Amino acid sequence: MPGMFGSVAAIGAGIAVLGAGIGIGRIGGSAVEGIARNPEAAGKIQTVMLIAAALIEGVALFGVVVGFLGGK
Amino acid sequence: MSSHTFRSFFVVFGLILLLPFSLKANEDFDIMHHIQDAHEWHLWGEGHESKAIALPIILVDNGLQSFSSSYLYHHGELDSVKTKEGNVEYYTKGTGPAAKYALYHEKIYTLNKGQLQMHGEHPSNAMPLDFSITKNVLSLFIGSFLLLVILLITARYYKKNGAVAPRGIAKFIEPLIIFVRDEVAIPNLPHGKHKKYIGFLTTVFFFILINNLLGMIPIFPGGANLTGNITVTFFLATCTLLITLFSGNKNYWKHIFATPGVPLVLLPIMIPIEIVGIFTKPFALMIRLFANMTAGHIIVLALFSIIFVNKSAGWAGLSVPMALFISLLEVLVAFLQAYLFSMLSALFIGAAVEDDHH
Numbered sequence: 368m369p370g371m372f373g374s375v376a377a378i379g380a381g382i383a384v385l386g387a388g389i390g391i392g393r394i395g396g397s398a399v400e401g402i403a404r405n406p407e408a409a410g411k412i413q414t415v416m417l418i419a420a421a422l423i424e425g426v427a428l429f430g431v432v433v434g435f436l437g438g439k
Numbered sequence: 440m441s442s443h444t445f446r447s448f449f450v451v452f453g454l455i456l457l458l459p460f461s462l463k464a465n466e467d468f469d470i471m472h473h474i475q476d477a478h479e480w481h482l483w484g485e486g487h488e489s490k491a492i493a494l495p496i497i498l499v500d501n502g503l504q505s506f507s508s509s510y511l512y513h514h515g516e517l518d519s520v521k522t523k524e525g526n527v528e529y530y531t532k533g534t535g536p537a538a539k540y541a542l543y544h545e546k547i548y549t550l551n552k553g554q555l556q557m558h559g560e561h562p563s564n565a566m567p568l569d570f571s572i573t574k575n576v577l578s579l580f581i582g583s584f585l586l587l588v589i590l591l592i593t594a595r596y597y598k599k600n601g602a603v604a605p606r607g608i609a610k611f612i613e614p615l616i617i618f619v620r621d622e623v624a625i626p627n628l629p630h631g632k633h634k635k636y637i638g639f640l641t642t643v644f645f646f647i648l649i650n651n652l653l654g655m656i657p658i659f660p661g662g663a664n665l666t667g668n669i670t671v672t673f674f675l676a677t678c679t680l681l682i683t684l685f686s687g688n689k690n691y692w693k694h695i696f697a698t699p700g701v702p703l704v705l706l707p708i709m710i711p712i713e714i715v716g717i718f719t720k721p722f723a724l725m726i727r728l729f730a731n732m733t734a735g736h737i738i739v740l741a742l743f744s745i746i747f748v749n750k751s752a753g754w755a756g757l758s759v760p761m762a763l764f765i766s767l768l769e770v771l772v773a774f775l776q777a778y779l780f781s782m783l784s785a786l787f788i789g790a791a792v793e794d795d796h797h
Contacts, residue, residue: 414622421779425723428730 376437383430390423470740474664474733476575477545478508482659492659494577496537498547500567508571510537511547522557530555530562540567547571575671578663582650590645619644619781627785632792636785639682643675644781651732651773655766666776667732669725676721679784684717687791720787724780731776735769 398416402409480492493509515531518541522528530543532550541548541555541564548555548564556563589608593616596609605613619641624633650671653661665671693699695713697706742762746754 417775418779418782421727421775424731425727428734429723429726431734432726432730 374437376434379437380431380434383427383434386430387423387427391420394419394423470737470744472545473740474667474736475545476573476668478542478547478571478573479512480574480577480659480663494572494574496547496569496571498540498567498569498571500539500549504536504567506536510535511540511542515542518555520555520557522560524560528557574663575665575668578650578653578660578665579671581660582646582653582665585653586642586645586649589649615645616641623778623782623785627782627789629789629793636682636686636788639678640781640785643678643784644777647675647728647780648774648777651777652770654732654736655769655773664732664736666728667736669729672725672729675728675780676725679724679787680718680721682784683721683787683791686788688794690793690795691791720783724783728776728780731772735765735772738765739769 394416398412401412405412478496479494482490482492484490491512493507493512495505496508496511497503497505511531511533514534515537516534517529518532519527519529528543530541532538532553533540533542539550541550543555543562546566547569548562548566551564589612592607593605593609593612596605596607620633620637623644624637624640628636647666650665654664654666656662695717696710698709698713701709739762742758742765745758746752
């Protein structure tokens with residue numbers, strides 16, 4: 368099938384995103400658990416969760432950018 | 440669900456339906472073409488019936504040359520050259536005042552004996568200095584104009600009426616500015632020093648927000664991927680870096696060159712690490728904003744290309760709802776990235792002006 372063979376860079380980008388998925392999933396889980404334990408702090412926990420998630424997403428996107436460079 | 444939610448849903452849905460009309464249905468669906476900068480602003484249509492805004496091309500090549508980009512796009516001549524591997528690359532030769540130049544992958548080259556010559560995969564022709572008003576530059580002008588209009592009208596409202604509960608556009612902007620002051624500036628900057636930097640932080644926040652949101656609109660004047668242009672984010676990160684460096688007090692530099700609590704033997708290792716750290720933090724700011732915006736646009740375009748690659752309108756039933764969902768997520772990412780950039784800038788500036796409290 369034409370076009371089914373991507374570059375290895377795409378696999379690398381996929382693995383980077385896998386790491387981000389695990390990391391952000393854990394952050395989400397701890398945030399929800401923290402809110403369950405202490406519903407009054409929900410606002411603060413949510414803010415910190417968003418910041419941490421965006422930072423980890425930044426790292427994953429480093430990997431995606433390298434994928435861009437390595438592909439065509 | 441209230442009728443308000445339905446109405447806004449339909450507005451967003453309707454706007455997104457405009458997007459396929461601005462895409463070209465080529466055999467080879469070129470996503471990268473829609474993300475990158477271009478010398479014309481393509482509106483709709485393809486090939487010879489395409490409707491585009493021809494932007495001026497300004498080159499420095501033995502003096503200043505300027506001409507409309509229609510001499511390279513609409514009135515240009517298609518030509519091709521073979522690379523060493525045997526691939527055929529197409530480029531456009533200019534006519535009229537653009538007769539000396541060629542356009543290849545949205546870059547302008549000087550023609551060598553009337554031809555573009557390849558060296559491996561890239562052209563070996565000389566490139567004149569390009570100061571054209573490209574799509575991104577025009578989008579920057581539009582975004583900055585919007586920024587000035589919105590914020591200056593808001594400021595004028597308060598000058599006329601004092602510190603009262605606002606009406607009009609100030610009613611919409613005030614919560615955002617209070618958000619930047621109370622959630623971004625004050626928590627991260629030391630007590631009393633936030634007034635010096637809040638101008639920069641507010642500007643950066645609104646600039647990134649307005650340009651991100653403009654990029655989500657499918658049609659002119661939106662739709663140019665400005666914050667996904669790495670030179671733009673490079674400039675924003677450089678602003679943060681320069682402000683951090685020039686407001687660094689003695690405590691900040693002491694932390695870098697003589698980190699307290701570190702034995703003397705380890706200092707030769709710590710100092711290079713700290714110096715590199717000064718630059719990696721704005722570098723991460725640059726890459727984070729660029730990659731988030733570009734990746735978001737690529738995802739939306741890839742979902743729409745499902746329709747075009749399969750060459751059948753029936754696939755819209757799958758493609759448009761998925762693209763709608765991702766576009767709503769991208770609106771959230773637009774706000775989040777603006778907040779994150781300004782918050783991290785505030786954090787770095789705060790670290791530079793912090794007083795010694797050991």
